[in-house]
Amino acid sequence: MGRLIVIEGLDGAGKRTLSRGITEELTARGRTAATAAFPRYTEDVHAELVAEALRGQHGDLGSSVHGMAVLYALDRRGAADSLRADLDTHDVVLLDRYVASNAAYGAARLHQGADGDFVSWIRDLEITRFGLPEPDLQILLRVPAEVASGRAEHRERTESDRRRDRFESDTPLQQRCAEVYAELAESGWWTPWVVVDGATDVDFGALVDEHVLG
Numbered sequence: 001m002g003r004l005i006v007i008e009g010l011d012g013a014g015k016r017t018l019s020r021g022i023t024e025e026l027t028a029r030g031r032t033a034a035t036a037a038f039p040r041y042t043e044d045v046h047a048e049l050v051a052e053a054l055r056g057q058h059g060d061l062g063s064s065v066h067g068m069a070v071l072y073a074l075d076r077r078g079a080a081d082s083l084r085a086d087l088d089t090h091d092v093v094l095l096d097r098y099v100a101s102n103a104a105y106g107a108a109r110l111h112q113g114a115d116g117d118f119v120s121w122i123r124d125l126e127i128t129r130f131g132l133p134e135p136d137l138q139i140l141l142r143v144p145a146e147v148a149s150g151r152a153e154h155r156e157r158t159e160s161d162r163r164r165d166r167f168e169s170d171t172p173l174q175q176r177c178a179e180v181y182a183e184l185a186e187s188g189w190w191t192p193w194v195v196v197d198g199a200t201d202v203d204f205g206a207l208v209d210e211h212v213l214g
């Protein structure tokens with residue numbers, strides 16, 4: 001049975017970069033890794049609806065925090081069997097965003113903290129009701145909101161497929177989201193967490209040896 005490792009953080013924190021770095025270090029150690037990123041925009045109809053709602057389609061859907069959260073959650077529910085299959089055949093399954101993204105972004109949009117109703121509702125929906133596979137570790141890649149948005153802005157100019165949506169360009173929202181993430185990590189929400197400073201270069205090898213391989 002492989003280890004399920006989740007990477008969480010703001011848009012532009014460096015999650016995709018970290019996922020690649022960890023995968024390379026695992027391969028160099030002769031370990032196998034499977035990766036996935038949520039939302040699965042091109043693979044799941046719920047995630048496709050999320051993308052469309054973020055572009056203003058589907059009436060008032062995009063302005064419903066709970067409505068959007070249900071779609072993000074259904075995308076993960078649809079992936080659960082293949083995650084379990086990957087865990088059976090790989091040493092590590094690495095996820096770029098998972099349930100805590102829904103908790104952090106929704107609570108931030110509603111101006112709630114990690115101890116608020118929204119985060120409890122996400123737990124009831126995705127963990128208790130959907131029974132999603134439990135991570136062995138959640139990694140919070142922490143960077144100040146201004147640094148993350150600066151990187152995301154730069155990436156938007158240089159990579160045509162990474163345009164920011166309206167929430168990702170909302171810096172006060174990103175700041176609140178960073179606070180909820182910090183609270184989730186601090187309280188060990190659902191599983192153990194490790195907080196990694198993403199403002200400077202991350203030592204992928206040390207992270208793999210100390211935390212990813214357990």
Ligand SMILES: Nc1ncnc2c1ncn2[C@@H]1O[C@H](COP(=O)(O)OP(=O)(O)O)[C@@H](O)[C@H]1O
Nearest residue numbers: 011012013014015016017151155198200201202
């Ligand atoms: N530790 C780092 N220091 C400086 N720039 C970084 C770092 N990690 C990632 N970047 C750059 O920041 C941008 C966003 O990184 P990315 O991994 O795509 O973030 P995310 O997946 O969290 O949105 C990319 O252009 C990437 O090259």
Ligand SMILES: Cc1cn([C@H]2C[C@H](O)[C@@H](COP(=O)(O)OP(=O)(O)O)O2)c(=O)[nH]c1=O
Nearest residue numbers: 011038039072097098101102105106167168
């Ligand atoms: C996976 C997930 C993402 N989100 C939010 C975080 C981001 O603002 C947005 C898009 O996710 P993101 O991973 O940033 O996708 P991309 O940059 O490739 O468009 O969705 C949730 O609110 N709940 C979730 O469950």
